[in-house]
Amino acid sequence: MAVGYSLINWINGSRTASRYIKPVATWYANLAGYRRMGLKYDDIVADESPEIQRALERLTPREHYDRQYRMKLASHASVTHKDLPKEQWVDPKEDVRYLTPHIEEVVKENEERAAWDSIKVQRK
Numbered sequence: 001m002a003v004g005y006s007l008i009n010w011i012n013g014s015r016t017a018s019r020y021i022k023p024v025a026t027w028y029a030n031l032a033g034y035r036r037m038g039l040k041y042d043d044i045v046a047d048e049s050p051e052i053q054r055a056l057e058r059l060t061p062r063e064h065y066d067r068q069y070r071m072k073l074a075s076h077a078s079v080t081h082k083d084l085p086k087e088q089w090v091d092p093k094e095d096v097r098y099l100t101p102h103i104e105e106v107v108k109e110n111e112e113r114a115a116w117d118s119i120k121v122q123r124k
Contacts, residue, residue, distance in 0.1 A: 014055070021067045026092065028062075028096050029041075029092070034090075035086065035089050036071060036089050037073070037077050037078070037083065037084060038073040038074050038081040038088050039070050039071075039074050039090065040070065040090055040094070040095050040096070040098070041095055041097060042097055042098055042099035043067060043071060043074075045068055045099060045103075051106045051107055051110065052103055052106075054098055055102035055106050058105075058106075059102065061096070065087040069072070073088070081100075
């Protein structure tokens with residue numbers, strides 16, 4: 001299970017693509033509304049798969065606490081049908097991928113484990 005395909009390296013490497021795609025990406029992220037609920041992008045990743053569960057176990061205690069706090073704030077805002085106050089919104093500069101590197105590491109480990117498990121030993 002991969003996190004998904006990413007074009008970020010291509011976009012960052014091309015000034016033209018960056019100039020046209022980044023404003024659309026920013027607009028879309030603001031339209032999604034998760035930042036207004038106090039969430040970061042990695043907070044809205046569906047965590048049912050075993051890879052993501054293992055990645056969540058690798059978070060530091062502080063990251064884990066912060067994630068749970070953001071989830072609690074967002075669920076409260078959802079129940080009350082109100083966005084958080086503007087000062088509690090997540091700034092785009094703060095919306096860093098804290099879980100994605102762990103997920104990619106777990107996926108690579110699983111691929112490596114599958115490669116080693118499928119090796120056929122031949123006697124000479």
